[in-house]
Amino acid sequence: MSTLEAPEDPHFEENNTPRWKKIKDALEAQEIEIIQKILGEATVDDQRRIISRLSLDEREQLCKLLPIEETAQLFEHLIEEQATELLEEMPADVAADVIEELPADLSGDLLREIDEKNSTAILAEIDDSEESAELLERSKFAWDCAGGLMSDRVVSFPETTTVQEVLTDLGEHSEDYSDADVQYFYVVDSGQKLTGVLALRTLVLSKRNTAISDLMIQDPMSVSVDATLEELEDFFEEKNYLGFPVVDDQGKLRGLISRGDLNEALSDRQTEGYLKSSGIVGGEELRSMPLKDRCLRRLAWLGPNILLNLLAASVIAAHEETLQAVIALAIFLPMVSDMSGCSGNQAVAVSIRELTLGVIQPRDYMRVLFKEGLLGINNGIVLGIVLGVIAAIWKDSVYLGVVVGSALALNTILSVLLGGLIPLALKKLKVDPALASSPILTTCTDMCGFFLVLSVASLFLTQLT
C-alpha cells in the first residue's frame, strides 16, 4: 500500500523524507526527541497534516510517548474530529490526564462528542471529584449555547475582599492568571452568585483598603448558560463589550464568554451549513476517518436522493411517446432542468443568508415572492430566449426553439420562487434549511422542467415532427 501514498514535494520538506514518515520511523524506534523536534518546528497546519497521515495505532503510541503537557498542546491544535478519534483510542487514565490539561471549553466539546461509555470511563479517572462533576455538567451543554462556549478562565473574588488583597493575589498567583482576561474582575457573594463587576482600571486607582463591593458596578449584565447563538449574537451586537459573565439559573457565576468565542462558533456554524448543503451530514468528515463510516454517511444522504430522482424521472416516463416522436427533446431535458436548478439555488443561497443575517423571517414570504418574482421573470425571459435561439438554430426548427425556450423561461420563474421560499418554509417547520433546501428544490425543478418541455412539446407535436 505504501506505493499508493502521495509523493511529497522535496522542496517543502527539510530533506527528501517527508516529516510524517520520519515520525512513523521515530515512533517505531521510540525516539521521542526526534518526534518532539519535528512537532515543535511544525506549523499548526503541518501538525494536522502529519497527524492525519498516521494510523490510529501510531497516534495512540505518539500520545503515550509524549509528555502529557505536550499531548495536551497537540490536542489544542488538532481539528476537533481528530482529537475526538484520538481520545477514544487512548487508555482512559491517559485521556483523563490530557483532559485535565485542556481549557474547559475544549474538554467539554471533546467529552460531548465521544461515546458516552468512553466519557464516563475518562471522568471516573479524574481524581478531583469537583473537577470531574464540573466537566460532566459542562459536557451536557449543547456546543452552540453559552454554556458550551464559555471559558472557565474567569477571575472572581468574594465581595468582602479589599483592593490590596486583590492586588496581592494577582501578584502572587500571576502564573495562574496568565491565560485569563483580568481587565475585569467579577464579584460574587458567599453563595457564588454574581453580584458585581470591577474594572482593573478602577481597582488600580482606588484606596487599597476599600472593600471591592464598594467599588464594583452592581448587577452587571450577564448571559444565561442556555443562551443560544442567535441570542448571544444579538446581545453582543447591542452591547458593545468584549465579553460577558455567564450565569446559571440560580445566578451563580459559571464562566466568561467573549466576542471571540462567539465569532468562532458562528464560523463553525457557517462551515457546517456549507457542508450540509453539499450532502456531508453532521459536517464532520475527514479523509482520515474509517472508510466504512465515510461511505455510510455519504450514502445516508444519497439514498433519499435516489427516490427524489425517481420521482422526477417518472415525469419523463409518462411522456415517452412525445419523446419518441421528437428525440431532439432528450438533448434539452437535462439542460432545462439543470439551468433552472442553478437559478433556484442562487435564490436559496440569498434566502439562507438573509435568514442568517436577520433581514427576513419566515413570515416575510410575500416580500420574497415579490422580489424573486420580478427577478425570475427577467432572468427567465433572458435565459429562455438564449436557449430557444440556440435550440432553433442547432436543430433548424423554430418550433423546437419556442418549446425549449418557453419551458426554460417558465421553469426559471418557478424555480427562483421556490428557491426563495423553501428555506423560509423549512425554517418555519424547524428543519435546517442548509440541509434540505437544495434536494427539495432540485426535485421540484426537475419534475417541472421535464413536464414543461414535454407537455409544451405535445401541444406542438405536428409542427415538431
Add this chain to the structure above:
Amino acid sequence: MSTLEAPEDPHFEENNTPRWKKIKDALEAQEIEIIQKILGEATVDDQRRIISRLSLDEREQLCKLLPIEETAQLFEHLIEEQATELLEEMPADVAADVIEELPADLSGDLLREIDEKNSTAILAEIDDSEESAELLERSKFAWDCAGGLMSDRVVSFPETTTVQEVLTDLGEHSEDYSDADVQYFYVVDSGQKLTGVLALRTLVLSKRNTAISDLMIQDPMSVSVDATLEELEDFFEEKNYLGFPVVDDQGKLRGLISRGDLNEALSDRQTEGYLKSSGIVGGEELRSMPLKDRCLRRLAWLGPNILLNLLAASVIAAHEETLQAVIALAIFLPMVSDMSGCSGNQAVAVSIRELTLGVIQPRDYMRVLFKEGLLGINNGIVLGIVLGVIAAIWKDSVYLGVVVGSALALNTILSVLLGGLIPLALKKLKVDPALASSPILTTCTDMCGFFLVLSVASLFLTQLT
C-alpha cells in the same frame, strides 16, 4: 404595489401597523422622536429588517433626521452592504461626519467598498487632515489582511513615560479608553516604532517612578499589516494570545488585531465561499438592492453555465440514434448524471474543508485519489446495484438494468475522484475552489454520465431493443 407587500403578523408588532410602516409615516411627518423610540426599542435584527424595507430616499432622509451619533450607531448594526448603499446616497459632508464616528475597521471597510469618487469626496470633507490620511491609507488595505482587520483602539506610550504618568493618564482619560483593551500597553520610541509591551498587571505592581522602558518586555511579537488570513490563523493558533500589535514595514505601531477580529473575518470568508458555490458571485446580494444589479450578477454566473450545459448536451446529440432505439434510456440519463453529480459534490465539500483546515495541500493529490477512489468504488457499486435493480424491474429488462447500473457505478467513481481533485487543482492554479469547483464538476459528470449510459447501451443494442 402596496398590496404586494408582506402581511405582518400582528402578534410580533406592538399593534397592527408594522414598525417599518410607522417609520415611513414618521419620516413623512418629520417626527423624529417616534423614529428614535422605535429604533431604540428594536433589536439589531429588527433594525436590519426595518432598514431593508425603506426606499433609498427614505433611508437618506432618516440619516438626515437622526443625530450623527445615532446614525453612526445604526451603521454599526447594519449589514455592510446596507451601510455602503446608504453612505453612497448621503451628501458627502454628512457621510464624513458619520465616518468619523465609526470604529476604524468599519470605516475602512466602508470606504473601500464605495465608489472611489464617493470616498474621495467624503475624505475631502474630513477636517482633520491627519485622520483623513489615516482613513485613506486604511481603506487601501485588503479587507482580509491584518491592516484591514486591525482596530485602532490600541493604547501606546512613549518609552520615557513613568508608571505614575501612565496611571494618571488612565485615570484622567478613562473615557477615551472605554472601548480599548488596556490589559496590555504598547511602548513606542520617538519615531512611533514598537519597542515593547507591558501588562497592566506589571504596571500596577511596580514602583511609580520607574520608566516603562525598564519594565516592558522588549521586541514583542507583532504581525505585519500585510499578513494574510492564513498567516494570521497560523500565528494565533501557535501563540496562545488574545491579540497582537500590528506594525507596518517600518516597524511603526499601526493597530491591534484580536482573536475576535480574526474569527469574524474567517466567518465572513466562510459565508462568501458558501454563497459563491451557489452562484452568488461577490457574496453581497441582498433583496433590497436594485433589481437590475441582482439580475445581472446572477446572470453573470448562469451565462457560462449555459455553455457548459451545451457541452454536456452535445454528448446526447451525438448518440441520438441509440436513444431513438431505446427511448427508456432518456428516463435514466438525467438520473445517472444527477446522482453522480451529488456524489462528486460531497467530495468537493470535503476537499474544500480539508484545504481550509490545512489537513491537505494541493500536492497531496495522491492521497485524495487513493482515499476517494476506495470510497467511490464502494459507493458506486452500492448505488449502481440499487439503480440497476430499479431500472430492470421498472422496464422489465435485465439488460437495461445492467446498462444503467454499470454506467452509474463507473460515473460515481469518476465523479468522486474528480470532485476530490478539482478543488486541489484550482487552489494550485490560484482560482477560488468555492466558486468554480461545482460548475466544472457538474459539466464533467454530465458529459461522462451521458456518454457512459449511451455508449454502454450501444454495446447491448440488440438485447435492449
